[in-house]
Amino acid sequence: xxxxxxxxxxxxxxxxxxxxxxxxxxxxxxxxxxxxxxxxxxxxxxxxxxxxxxxxxxxxxxxxxxxxxxxxxxxxxxxxxxxxxxxxxxxxxxxxxxxxxxxxxxxxxxxxxxxxxxxxxxxxxxxxxxxxxxxxxxxxxxxxxxxxxxxxxxxxxxxxxxxxxxxxxxxxxxxxxxxxxxxxxxxxxxxxxxxxxxxxxxxxxxxxxxxxxxxxxxxxxxxxxxxxxxxxxxxxxxxxxxxxxxxxxxxxxxxxxxxxxxxxxxxxxxxxxxxxxxxxxxxxxxxxxxxxxxxxxxxxxxxxxxxxxxxxxxxxxxxxxxxxxxxxxxxxxxxxxxxxxxxxxxxxxxxxxxxxxxxxxxxxxxxxxxxxxxxxxxxxxxxxxxxxxxxxxxxxxxxxxxxxxxxxxxxxxxxxxxxxxxxxxxxxxxxxxxxxxxxxxxxxxxxxxxxxxxxxxxxxxxxxxxxxxxxxxxxxxxxx
Amino acid sequence: xxxxxxxxxxxxxxxxxxxxxxxxxxxxxxxxxxxxxxxxxxxxxxxxxxxxxxxxxxxxxxxxxxxxxxxxxxxxxxxxxxxxxxxxxxxxxxxxxxxxx
Ligand SMILES: [Zn+2]
Numbered sequence: 001x002x003x004x005x006x007x008x009x010x011x012x013x014x015x016x017x018x019x020x021x022x023x024x025x026x027x028x029x030x031x032x033x034x035x036x037x038x039x040x041x042x043x044x045x046x047x048x049x050x051x052x053x054x055x056x057x058x059x060x061x062x063x064x065x066x067x068x069x070x071x072x073x074x075x076x077x078x079x080x081x082x083x084x085x086x087x088x089x090x091x092x093x094x095x096x097x098x099x100x101x102x103x104x105x106x107x108x109x110x111x112x113x114x115x116x117x118x119x120x121x122x123x124x125x126x127x128x129x130x131x132x133x134x135x136x137x138x139x140x141x142x143x144x145x146x147x148x149x150x151x152x153x154x155x156x157x158x159x160x161x162x163x164x165x166x167x168x169x170x171x172x173x174x175x176x177x178x179x180x181x182x183x184x185x186x187x188x189x190x191x192x193x194x195x196x197x198x199x200x201x202x203x204x205x206x207x208x209x210x211x212x213x214x215x216x217x218x219x220x221x222x223x224x225x226x227x228x229x230x231x232x233x234x235x236x237x238x239x240x241x242x243x244x245x246x247x248x249x250x251x252x253x254x255x256x257x258x259x260x261x262x263x264x265x266x267x268x269x270x271x272x273x274x275x276x277x278x279x280x281x282x283x284x285x286x287x288x289x290x291x292x293x294x295x296x297x298x299x300x301x302x303x304x305x306x307x308x309x310x311x312x313x314x315x316x317x318x319x320x321x322x323x324x325x326x327x328x329x330x331x332x333x334x335x336x337x338x339x340x341x342x343x344x345x346x347x348x349x350x351x352x353x354x355x356x357x358x359x360x361x362x363x364x365x366x367x368x369x370x371x372x373x374x375x376x377x378x379x380x381x382x383x384x385x386x387x388x389x390x391x392x393x394x395x396x397x398x399x400x401x402x403x404x405x406x407x408x409x410x411x412x413x414x415x416x417x418x419x420x421x422x423x424x425x426x427x428x429x430x431x432x433x434x435x436x437x438x439x440x441x442x443x444x445x446x447x448x449x450x451x452x453x454x455x456x457x458x459x460x461x462x463x464x465x466x467x468x469x470x471x472x473x474x475x476x477x478x479x480x
Numbered sequence: 481x482x483x484x485x486x487x488x489x490x491x492x493x494x495x496x497x498x499x500x501x502x503x504x505x506x507x508x509x510x511x512x513x514x515x516x517x518x519x520x521x522x523x524x525x526x527x528x529x530x531x532x533x534x535x536x537x538x539x540x541x542x543x544x545x546x547x548x549x550x551x552x553x554x555x556x557x558x559x560x561x562x563x564x565x566x567x568x569x570x571x572x573x574x575x576x577x578x579x580x581x
Pocket of ligand 1: 036039041
């Protein structure tokens with residue numbers, strides 16, 4: 001029988017607020033352990049949590065950008081479980097009434113096909129602390145707890161099981177991550193754990209509507225890990241179903257040593273979180289006016305911008321995908337266009353030169369100091385014939401390195417294109433004197449050597465000679 | 481006399497709740513909580529005798545909505561203070577017996 005995988009994802013996204021969800025502790029990453037805690041996030045008795053308004057607004061942004069319906073009233077609940085990184089013994093989350101419901105995210109599959117993955121709900125919750133496990137030790141291993149992360153606001157985004165392959169799951173995650181970065185509500189940093197993912201997967205006969213028994217894997221923090229785990233799990237379930245054994249509902253964990261997804265150590269009791277309404281937090285009522293205010297503050301979304309770039313500037317889909325990969329890059333592109341309205345030239349330059357320089361240095365946008373006006377200044381120097389395109393690339397590398405203006409670099413390093421016919425003529429004379437043998441071959445009919453002579457002249461002038469001028473003068477000298 | 485048997489919560493359920501709460505109970509305690517938990521449930525049962533058709537469920541007794549704080553960082557506790565009540569600590573961390581993932 002032919003089976004198809006059915007995949008759903010739950011993503012936890014750390015929000016970029018300055019303070020935690022229910023207290024004023026800083027959310028700064030990398031502080032000394034347990035230096036960003038207080039009575040509230042340590043779960044000491046008798047304290048009162050108060051909701052961070054910005055966290056709610058960030059959640060609203062994502063809700064609106066994914067077409068979710070923001071519920072007129074939402075509330076918080078306690079999810080009870082014991083783990084050392086959760087000092088209260090419960091996590092404050094949303095259960096009965098989440099922030100938003102019923103939206104979707106359009107993803108672009110390879111080959112340009114588009115697909116909508118429905119989003120079931122978006123909810124606000126607090127993060128837990130961080131555990132460091134040490135295998136060795138007199139007691140057979142110890143766990144060290146840092147509660148700085150405890151109470152940092154998270155959005156949980158739950159998709160419907162709409163994905164049909166590991167690739168689709170990865171593309172959904174990439175699209176969602178790009179969106180939260182675009183909306184500036186999260187840094188989406190996988191390494192810092194700002195973007196973590198739980199996957200669930202089941203198989204069913206192709207065409208069937210009933211879902212099969214699913215398994216889950218939690219807290220995956222790389223897209224490769226998600227793809228790898230799903231691929232493994234799909235083939236494992238496949239084998240089970242083909243051999244007539246059923247799939248057991250369980251939680252799996254990727255085991256690097258075994259290169260396999262193995263059942264996670266079973267908790268004694270199956271999930272029984274005994275949710276109940278959080279009595280210390282009042283309900284939130286989100287009215288139309290507030291929603292409209294947030295909607296107006298939203299930037300043009302990546303999908304809208306891609307569409308517009310293609311229509312307005314006549315760019316190819318592949319180029320647009322690169323230019324709209326981050327909001328900074330798309331803004332930069334249009335910043336250049338405002339000063340220099342030649343969309344294709346600017347797009348080419350950014351995709352080929354700018355990104356190459358950044359990638360070579362492994363730089364992010366914050367390290368890149370060349371302003372749009374300076375890049376445009378460089379284009380103008382080419383247009384005016386002051387430098388050749390080849391030299392311009394060298395100048396650009398210098399601009400990236402030093403942040404200096406193109407004109408200054410060209411002048412200081414004597415990179416101005418040689419326009420002086422006499423200077424070029426004397427360089428050609430030198431080359432022809434040095435290349436007596438080749439000159440004879442040329443005269444004997446090996447006319448392909450013309451380009452070789454041009455190359456030698458360019459070399460002698462260290463690339464500064466105006467190539468058209470070299471061509472003309474050389475032709476004259478050779479008497480063609 | 482009240483009927484104790486009627487109010488009892490089954491022992492297995494008491495054990496389940498105790499496990500979730502990470503409590504170890506003696507046989508006597510299980511007996512006692514079986515009755516006491518039953519009495520609590522019985523007490524709450526009174527609600528079902530009332531006509532609450534037009535009363536919306538609530539988790540609050542105060543008519544308050546939308547209590548927010550602005551996203552402003554406040555000073556946290558010093559590390560030593562945060563760790564003060566910890567039975568075990570090391571290098572700025574709370575130290576606990578090995579936890580299962
Ligand atoms: Zn705190």
